[in-house]
Amino acid sequence: MIIVIGYFGILFIHAELNNRLYMKSILDNSNGNSGLPRPIRTFVRREGRMTVAQQRAFIEYWGRFGVEADDRLLDLDKVFGRSTSGVLEIGFGNGESLAAMASAHPDVNYLGIEAHRPGVGHLLLRVARLQLTNLRVMCADAVEVLEKQLPDACLDRIQIFFPDPWPKTRHHKRRLIQPRNVGLLARKLKPFGQLHLATDWEDYALSMLDILSATPELVNTVSGNGFAPRPAWRPITRFEQRGLRFGHVIRDLLFARR
Numbered sequence: 653m654i655i656v657i658g659y660f661g662i663l664f665i666h667a668e669l670n671n672r673l674y675m676k677s678i679l680d681n682s683n684g685n686s687g688l689p690r691p692i693r694t695f696v697r698r699e700g701r702m703t704v705a706q707q708r709a710f711i712e713y714w715g716r717f718g719v720e721a722d723d724r725l726l727d728l729d730k731v732f733g734r735s736t737s738g739v740l741e742i743g744f745g746n747g748e749s750l751a752a753m754a755s756a757h758p759d760v761n762y763l764g765i766e767a768h769r770p771g772v773g774h775l776l777l778r779v780a781r782l783q784l785t786n787l788r789v790m791c792a793d794a795v796e797v798l799e800k801q802l803p804d805a806c807l808d809r810i811q812i813f814f815p816d817p818w819p820k821t822r823h824h825k826r827r828l829i830q831p832r833n834v835g836l837l838a839r840k841l842k843p844f845g846q847l848h849l850a851t852d853w854e855d856y857a858l859s860m861l862d863i864l865s866a867t868p869e870l871v872n873t874v875s876g877n878g879f880a881p882r883p884a885w886r887p888i889t890r891f892e893q894r895g896l897r898f899g900h901v902i903r904d905l906l907f908a909r910r
């Protein structure tokens with residue numbers, strides 16, 4: 653009798669566990685209440701603490717330098733109030749290197765997209781301090797902005813410096829540089845527009861080279877079809893400094909839209 657009760661008890665616990673795991677998998681893959689699968693993000697929103705200055709930056713400067721993420725197509729000439737060459741940087745981190753580039757090239761319009769709010773706050777402060785008129789900022793998932801808001805063939809360069817490497821094989825699906833996203837990036841470039849990537853992560857660098865080389869819309873600007881020498885005009889970024897401290901080799905990739 654005791655054995656029979658024990659047997660059914662174990663069956664009950666097993667069924668209950670399966671049920672909970674099933675419900676958890678549904679919740680994990682759901683997108684709010686929409687029932688749609690949640691997209692696999694290339695970032696984790698670890699917000700950390702915003703400093704008082706960063707919070708103030710959102711209040712004081714977002715209206716001037718921020719661009720809202722929604723479903724509306726952006727007209728970059730209208731966003732900047734002038735028509736000139738346009739550069740998009742995805743995942744600018746704290747934005748120091750992007751601000752330095754914008755400051756060094758006032759004739760170029762720079763749009764930065766970053767998912768991490770404290771980083772956006774940091775850049776807003778920098779833009780205000782340097783009084784940059786050629787830089788605008790979005791706080792959003794860049795993949796969604798590319799899909800919904802940026803017209804095709806609207807950019808002269810897209811730069812992505814030291815994207816999250818997602819080193820574990822089971823997380824490679826989260827990498828920003830993967831065939832689907834690279835096709836999307838290529839479409840947003842004008843003919844001869846450049847896609848400039850850099851990483852300090854060896855296997856990601858090789859994967860980037862394979863993926864970009866296999867993208868029909870792109871061509872490697874480097875003779876020998878390998879990595880590019882580091883352009884002098886690219887300021888060292890925060891994550892690059894970290895990679896250098898660990899003794900990592902830095903790889904640049906410079907492809908052009910056919």
Ligand SMILES: C[S@@+](CC[C@H](N)C(=O)[O-])C[C@H]1O[C@@H](n2cnc3c(N)ncnc32)[C@H](O)[C@@H]1O
Pocket residue numbers: 694695742743744745746765766767768771792793794795812813814815816817828889890891892
């Ligand atoms: C490793 S950090 C590099 C930051 C900076 N480029 C540097 O070199 O210091 C990668 C950054 O990309 C951002 N990021 C990743 N995926 C993104 C996405 N889909 N849209 C916007 N930002 C993203 C992350 O929030 C993170 O700040």
